[in-house]
Amino acid sequence: MEESSSSAFDRIDVKILRALQAEGRLTNAELAARVNVSAATCHRRTQRLFEEGYITGVRAEIAPAAVGLGALVMVGVVLDRSTPESFGAFEEAVLKLKEVLDCNLVAGDFDYLLKIRVRDMADFNKLHGQKLIALPGVRQTRTFFVMKEVKENARLPF
Amino acid sequence: MEESSSSAFDRIDVKILRALQAEGRLTNAELAARVNVSAATCHRRTQRLFEEGYITGVRAEIAPAAVGLGALVMVGVVLDRSTPESFGAFEEAVLKLKEVLDCNLVAGDFDYLLKIRVRDMADFNKLHGQKLIALPGVRQTRTFFVMKEVKENARLPF
DNA sequence: TACGAAAATGGAAGAATCTTCCAGTTCGGC
């Protein structure tokens, strides 16, 4: 098992991860100052965190409304059959739908839960009618329009 | 209404947004090369996108499993009453729960949909029993354990 | 406890980048 407290990284690494999770564009010099190590050490540590996959990427967060994606919708999906081929086909197709930001296979009343961003309700309606219900193996969907985003993509609690 | 294509930014800004959404730590020089403008212009443009709120932040993405947060759970919540005070109290309390990464007020069978990260099922069980059902006004919850993350936090399609 | 090898650290310095100033250019309104 991969772990939590002992083996892979120490308190300094945790500080680096926390700092970069909050401010991904920190300069190495500033980061080094915050975690109390030299710039050289900080640079090596950070590089290692990237190379070993602890940091999977650094991304700018764009205000959705600013790029015409003001509407957020969650959709529960139930498939026709529960065969591996059925799930595989669905997943492959959903990966191509760029409006779908999240897609998770879940246990419960649905097979999948999707998180979708579109311009507005009209846009979602079109997406639903033309793309979602046409995804392979979809039996039914349940739509949850988001009326208020209380918390969005919060930082990991470590 | 705030719009989509004309007023606020042009094709160069869109290129910058796309590039930084994919690679938030691009240097200004590299970014300038990719969008075909001088470093000075690119620097000004990028600064403006930050200042005017098109870019809300830049964050490193940490591999959840690497920091002991291997389990993802979605939870639907139904409140006792549908009064503004009730919603307000719930939201205020949920903002303090660091395990809750997303919280959205939705229309449909639930009042809220939560996205939660914890170490494992045992950890979730504890969170559920001690914190979630104790949130103000919660009548019932429905839990969806995520068995497979097909797509997670994809880039905005603009 | 003492020893030695391996790993990690910080200083230093050339290379690269940032950030600002400035003069030239483009664009739109009159």
Add this chain to the structure above:
DNA sequence: GCCGAACTGGAAGATTCTTCCATTTTCGTA
């Protein structure tokens, strides 16, 4: 066609990156 506002790229001092290297720390072994 003219003027002003907005935008552009070059240049250059200040800052930062990235690597090398000598020193220190860590850890297993005797």
